[in-house]
Amino acid sequence: MRDTIDFGIDLGTTNSAIAVAEHDDVTVIKNNDGWDITPSAVWLPKPDLVHVGRRAKERVETDPENAAAEFKLEMGLADARKSFAKAGVRLTPQQLSAEVLKSLRADAAHHTGAPPDAAVITVPAAFTLNQNKATTDAAMLAGFTTACPLVQEPTAAAFAYGFNDADDRAYWMVFDFGGGTFDAAVVSKHDGDLRVLNHAGDPYLGGKLIDWALVERILVPAVSRELGLSDFRRDNPRWLANFAKLKAAAEEAKIHLSRYERADITVDLVGEDGGIEAFEYALSRGELDSTAEPFYARAINLCRRALEESSLGPADVDRLLLVGGVTLSPGLRERLADPRHGLGIELDLSLDPTTVVARGAAIFAGTLRRPQPLKRAEGEFGVELAYEPIATTTTPTVAGRVSGPARAWTGYSVVLSNPEGRPPFTTGRIPLNASGSFATEVDIDKGKTSRFTVELIDDQGAPRPLTPSTLSIKHGEVEFGGVRLAHSLGIQLADRAFAPMLRKGATLPATVREVFHTAAALRRSDAESMIRIPVLQGERSRGDRNREVGELRIRPVDVTIDLPAGTEVEVTFEVDESSLVTVVADVPLVQTQVEAEINLSEVRTPAPEELQALLAETEQRLESLRESAGASADAARRLSRIETEGTVTTAREQVQAAKVDVGAAAAAEERLRELGAELDDVEDAATLPALVAELEGLLAEAERLVDALGDAADRQELSGLRQRAGEAIQARDPVAVRAQIERAHLLLVEVERRGPDWPVKVFQALSTALEPSGRAGGLIREGTQAIANGDRYALEGVNQRLIRMLPKNEQDKIIGLVRR
Template sequence: MRDTIDFGIDLGTTNSAIAVVEDGESVVIKNIHGSDTTPSAVWMPKAGTVHVGLNAKNHVEKDPDNAVAEFKQEMGLADARRTFARAGVSLTPQELSAEVLKSLRADAAHKYQGVAPDAAVITVPAAFALNQNKATSQAAALAGFSPDCPLVQEPTAAAFAYGFQDHGDRAYWMVFDFGGGTFDAAVVSKRDGDLRVLNHAGDSYLGGKLIDWALVERVLAPAVGRELGRRDFRRDNPAWRAAFAALKAAAEEAKINLSRLERVDITVELIGENREVEIFEYGLTRGELDAVAAPFYTRAVNLCRTALEEASLRPDDIDRLLLVGGITLSPGLRERLADPRHGMGIPLETRIDPTTVVARGAALFASTVRRPRSALPTAAPGAFTAELAYEPSVTTTTATVAGRLSGPSPVEWTGYSVTLSNPEGRPPFHSGRIPLGANGAFVAEVDLDPQRTSRFTVELTDATGTPRPLTPDTVSITHRDVEFGGARLQHSLGIQLADRAFAPLVRKGTTLPTRVREVFHTSSALLRAEDDAVLRIPIVQGEHDRADRNRQVGMLEIRPRDVRIDLPPGTEVEVTFEVDTSSLVAVVADVPLVQTQFEAEIDLDDVRTPDADALRAALDEAEERLASLRGTAASGDSPDARRRLDRLEEEDALTTVREQVRAASVDAGAAVTAEERLRDLYAELDDIEAAAELPVLVGELRRLLDEASALVDAAGTAADRRELTDLRERTRDAAAAEDAAAVRRLTERAGTLLLELERRGPDWPVKLFHALREAVPPSRQVDSLVGEGMRAIAAGDRHGLDGVNQRLIRLLPRDAQDRIIGLVKQ
C-alpha cells in the first residue's frame, strides 16, 4: 500500500505521459503500444466506443468529424465542445482530457496487476489561468482520480526531474519548456538541498501547434492554392475543413522529421470541391521551417529574458538551460538558444528526454506528497485507526513520525504500545516498543537509508501483548539530497478599482499557500431603496497596471439586499484572498460598517469563447494604433519606444494575431489564443505609447518645476524648497529610467506644489477664476457668472470674486469639485 501519491501525469496539448516513483527513481509507464507518450487525441467511431492515443490521432486527419486533438487550450471554456457525428455526442475539453487521463490510468493499472492509481499529481502550464486550473482538476475527477489531486506547474516538475538527479550543491538553472501548446520559462535556484523556483514568465498560447498552423497558412496552403487552383482556400472556410486537417497533420509530422533531416517530402491526399482526390506534394526544408518558426522562437527567448530581468539575474548567472518539450529537439531552436545575441548563450542541458521530463518530475513531486485523505483505505469494523504525521520526503537520514490512535470505542491506552520496523533497511530498523500516552499519541525517531525510500510497518499491541489491527499501518519516507522550496504564484491577483487601475493583493512569486487582506473604499453609494443597485468589484489576474489589460477571473458583488443600511461613498471594504498550493483561489469581502461578509463570485464556470466579430474589431483597432505608433516612434525622440516596437516586429505579433482571428470562427482554441494575443498586444502598445510620449511628459514636468522654482525663490518656505529639490531628483531618476508612470505621478506632485504656491499669492482668486472659466461647461448661467467675475476683477472686489468662484466650482462635475474644494481649503 502506497503512503504517498507517487504517480505523476504530464497532461499535454499534443502528447501526455505518466510516470511513477519506485525506490526513489522516476520511471515512465509505457502505453499499450510500448511508447513513453500517448497522443492527446480522442476518436469515437460509434456510440459507446472510445479510442485514445495513436489510433485516435491517425483518425484526426482521416475522420475529422469523429476524431479530435489539441483541446487543452480550450480547457475552462464553458461553451467549448467537440462533436462526434457518428456517436451523436459532444464532449467538453474537460471530458476529452478525462478520456486521456483514463487511458494513462489504465496503462498504470496494467503495470500493477489491474490496480489503478486513485491519485496523481497532474501538471499544468505555469501560465494557466484560474479557470484552466480548475478545469484540469475537474478532468482528473471525471477520470476516476481523487477529487483533491494536487496540480503542479510544468516547469517546476521539470526542475524536480533534474534537481533530484543532479547532486551538486549550488546552481542556477533556467527551464525552457516549449510544448505543443504552451511555453514556460522558469528561473530555478538550487542551494544547499533547497530547490526553489525564483521567477517565471510564460505564454499559455505559444507552442508547437502555432508553428504547425503557421507552416500551413504561410507555406503549404498558398502552395495548394497555386498548384491545385483551389479558390478561397482558407482555414476559416468550412468547405476546406478536411483539407486543412490533413495539411496540419502533415505539417506536424514534417516538423518532427526535420529535427533529424534537412528536407522532407510532403505528400497529402486532398479532397476537392467535387469530392475528387487530388495529390499535393511539397518539399519542405529545415530552412523554411526555421524561417516560419523564428518569430515564435524570438517570443520564447524574450520571455526568458524577462524572467531573468525580474529575478535580477543575467544569462551569465545561469549554469544550464534545461530543455523541455518536443519543440526543443529542433536543431534550429537549439542553435538560436546557444547564440548569446539572438538566444540565451547558456549551456544547454538535454540529459533527460524532453518529451517525458515533466511526467518524471511530476512523479518525483508526487513522492513527496501524502495520498489525499479521500484516497486512504477505510478501517475495517472494530479496527483501530491512526492519524499519522510525518514528512514523506526529507534531506536527513533520521525522521520523526508522530501519531494519534483512536479505537472503535473509548480506549484506556495504558499498556498499549506501537513499534515501527523496516526489515528491508540497510541495516534493518526496529524501534522497540513505544508506549502510548493517555490520549493515544506517540512520537518516534526512525533511521532512513540514504537515497532510498524506507518503508516502515506500524504494529499496535494492547496491554496483553496481543497485536491489534490498525489502519493505516505503514509509513514510507524517502531520503533525498533536495527538497522543494514551495510553490509560487505565477500571476498577481487583485481587484479592479473604479479608475480601471489594477490593485494587486497577492503578488506574482508569492510562496503558496498564502492569505492576504487589504482595505479599500467604495467609490459610490449603495442605497437600499434602489433594488437594482449593485457594487461590483472585479477580481483580476495579471501584471499590467491597467486592469482591463489583465484577465478578469471573477466578480465580487454587494447588493442592497445584502446590507441592513445604506452604504455611503467611501465605505470600507476589507478584501481577503486565500490561494492554495494548486493556485485555486477563494475571495471574501467584509464590510465592517454592517458587520457582513460576502464571498466573491469567482465564476470560473462561465468563461466563454471570445466572439469572432469582436476579435476582428479589436484587431482592426490594434492595427490602426500600431500603424500610428510606427510613425510616432520613427519621428520621436524615445529610444525605448523604438526598442519596444522593434521587439514587437521581431515577434511578428500582428501576423500571428491575424491568423488566429481569421480562424476564430471555426476553432475555439484559435479564438482564445487570439484574445490572449490581443490583450498582450494592447498592453504592449500602451507601453510603446507611454515611451513615445515620455520626452513630452518630461518636458512638461520640467516646465512646471521651473515655474514652481520662481515662486519658491520669491516667497517659498523651507518645506517648499525641500519638496522642490526632491521633485527635481526624482524627475532626473524617472527620466533616466524611462519610467512614464513615475513621470506622470511626479507631474501631479509638481502641479499640486505649483498650485499651493500660487494659492498663497495675492492674485490667486484671479488665476482660479480664469482656470474655472475654461473648465466649466458653457451655459447662460456660466456666461452671467463670467461677466460678474470680470466686473469684480476690474473693481478689485476680492470678496465678490471669491463668491463667483464658489458658484463656478458647483457647476463642475462632482469629482472635479472635490479636487478644487480640497485645494481651496488647504
C-alpha cells in the same frame, strides 16, 4: 496500499504521458501501442464508442467531423464545444481531456493492477485560473476520486532533472517548448534544496503555431498556385478537410526535419470540382527555421525576461534543460546555443524531452501523502500519523496520535519497526502521553524507501489492531521546493491601476490580507448603488491590461448604514496548492463580509467581429507609433522586438482562424491583449522626454510658488516630491513620472488656493467647461462683472453655482482642470 500519490501525468496539447514513482525509481507507463506517449486526440465513430490516442490522431486528418485534437488550448472556455457528427454529441475540452486521462488511468491500472485514485497533473506555468480549474474538473470527470494536485510543467521538469543530479549548487533554466504552450523557469539547486525562482511563459506559444504558420505561409500559397482552389482559406468551411490534412502533413514534416534536411510532403486534397488531386511539396529545414524564427525569438525573449527578473544573466546559468517536442529541432538548438542570438547556455539533452514532465510529476507525487481519512471500526484503535514521506536526512521524525476505546493512555505504547532495513530497525516501546500522542526519530536507508510497521501495545502488554498499521519514508538527496504562483493576483483600484496583493512566484499555499479605502460613498437609499472591486490576474500596472477573473460587490443590502467615501475594506486572498483562489472583503465599520464571485466557468472568447475590430485598432495604433517613436531609442527597441517576434502577423492569422477555431480565438485575444500592453510601453517610452520636461517645468513652478505663498509643510512636501521625481526620471519609468506630475499638480493647486487670483482661475475653467447660454450664460456674465469689480466674495458664489451645473461625475474634476 500506497502512502503517497506516486502517479504523475503530463496532460499535453499534442501528446500526454503517465509515470509512476515505485521501487525507488520512476517508470514511464507504456500504453496499449507500447508507446511512452499517448496522442491527445479523441475519435467518436459512433455513439458510446470512444477511441483515444494513435487511432484517434490518425482520424483527425481523415475524419475531422468525428475526431478532435489540441483541445488543451480551449480548456476553461465556456463557449468551446466540439461536435461529433456520427455520435451525435458535443463535448467540452474538459470532457475531451477527461477521455485522455481515462486512457492514461487505464494504462496505469494495467501496469500496477488497480487504477490510481489520484495523480499529480501538470499544467503550463502560464495557465490562467479558469484553465487550472478546468484541468481539475477534467480529473474528476475521468474518475479520480481524490483531488488531484496540479504542478507547473517547468517545475515538474526541474524535479526530473534534479532527481539524480549530483550538483550541490547550480542554477538551471528550463526551456519548455511544447505542442501548445511555452514556459521558461529559473531553477536554483543549493545544498539539496531545489526550487523554482521565477518563470515566464505564453499559454498560446507552441508547436501548433509553427504547424499552422507552415500551412498558412508556405503550403497554402503553393496549393492555391498548383490546384487553383478558389477562396482557399482556413476559415472557409468548404476546405475544412483540406486544411486538416495540410496541418497533419506540416506537423509530420516538422518532426521529419528534426533528423533530415528535407521532408517530402504528399497530400491528397479535394479539388475545385470535388475530385481528389495530389499535392506535393519539398519542405526544407531552412524554410522551417525561417517560418519558426519569430516563435523562437519570442521564447528566447521570455527566457531573458525571466533571468532579468531573477537578477541573473545567461552566464550565471549552468545548464539549459530542454523540454517539449519542439526542442528536438536542430535549428532551435543552434539558435539557443548562440550567445548573441540565443542564450549561450550549455544545453542538457540527458532526458527524453517528451516524457520528462511526466517523470517529474511522478517524482513530486512521491512526496505527497495520499489523503487517508481515519477509518476504524467500533472498538478498534486508529492512529493519525504526521511525517514527511520524503526526507533528506536519514533520521526523520514520525509523530502520531492514537484514538480508540482506551479509558486512559497510561501504560500504552507504540513500536515502529523496519525489519527489511540495512540494518533492521526498531524503536522499542514508545510510551503514549496523556492525549495518546507520541513522537520519535526513525532510521531510514540512504537512497531507498523504508517501510515501517506501527504496532500498538496496550496497558496489559498485549498487541492491539491499529489502523493504519504501516508507513513508508523515502530518502532523497534533493528537497523539492513548493509550487509557485504563476501570475500576480490583486484588485483594480478606482483609478484603474492594478494593486497586486500576491506577487507572481509566491510559494503556495498562500494567504495575504490588505486594507483599502472606498473611493465613493454607498447609500442604502440608492438601490443602484454598488462598490465593485474587480479581481485581476496579471503583471501590468494598468488594470484593464490584465485578465479579470472575478469581482467583489458590496451592495446596499449588504450593509446596515450608509458607507462614506474612504471606508476601510479589508481584502483577503487565499490560494491553495493548485492555484484555486478565494477572495473575501471585510467591512469592519458594519461587520459585513462578502466573498468574490470567481466565476471561472463562464470565461468566453470575444466574437470574431470584436477581434477583427480590435486587430484593426491595434494595427492603426502600431502604425501611428512607428511614425512617432523614432526619436526615442527605447521606443524603437521595443517596436523592433514586436516586429522580431512576429506578434502582429500571428495575431492576424489567429483572428482570421477564430471564425472556425475557438482555440485560435483565445490565442488571438491573448496576443492582442499582450500587444496592447506592449504598445503602452512603446508609447510611454516615446513620450518619456516630454513627460520629463513637463515634470521639471512643474517642479520649477512649484518652487517659485512655494517660495511666494507656501509654509513649512509645503516646503517639506516639495522636497519629497523632488526626491521622488529624481528617482522616477533616473529609472526612466513613465508611469512613475506621470504619478509625480499628478503629485506636482496637487501641490500647486493646494498652494494656489491661498493666492488672491485663485477664484479667477476657477471661474475661467468653468467658463470653458460650460456652454455660455441660458442660466450658465447669465452666471458667466455675473462672474465677469465680479472680476471687474474686484469682488472676490461674489465671484466665489458664482463659482459654486456654476460647479453645481456640471454633471455629478465632472464636479470633482474641475479643480484639476484649473492647473491644466
